[in-house]
Amino acid sequence: MFRQLLRNAKERLRLFLSECGHRARVLRDSLRRQPDRIDQSSRFVPGFCYGYWEREARGLQLLKEWLSPEQLAQYIAKKYFDVTGCDSGKRYRISHGAAMNIHELDGAGRPRVGWCFAPKGYLVAGDVMLAQKIALETDERGALAVANRF
Secondary structure (H helix, E strand, O other), rough: HHHHHEEEEHHHHHHHHHHHHHHHHHHHHHHHHHHHHHHHHHOOOOOOOOOOHHHHHHHHHHHHHHOOHHHHHHHHHOOOOEEEEOOOOEEEEEEEOOOOOOOEEEOOOOEEEEEOOOOOOOOOOOHHHHHHHHHHOOHHHHHHHHHOOO
């Protein structure tokens, strides 16, 4: 009895998933045939992902233009770069990301304290890292005053 119920449930689940896959393919194909159905002004609505990868690429390109040659080589090789704070002279490591990506380094270059701060708004990782770099290099005290420690 139980085996029969299990077989029936398995078959019904297989049919359901097959139908879902078919509907997803139909929807995907219909959306591909209508590329202009999305209002271009909605591209920058918070939470709307249209054009995300283009914005991400532009943000990373801008970041790379602002990095020093040493920072750029470090970022390309390791996906992080080091900056020096303008007030204390401490070194900070900014890793690729938009949150919880800043670590204060000790004298040996090991992470000592984590800091989290970011500009307001919906920005891609490259823009956030650039804002963090500029903040630490020009107003370290102000940046750390609003930062969360972790």
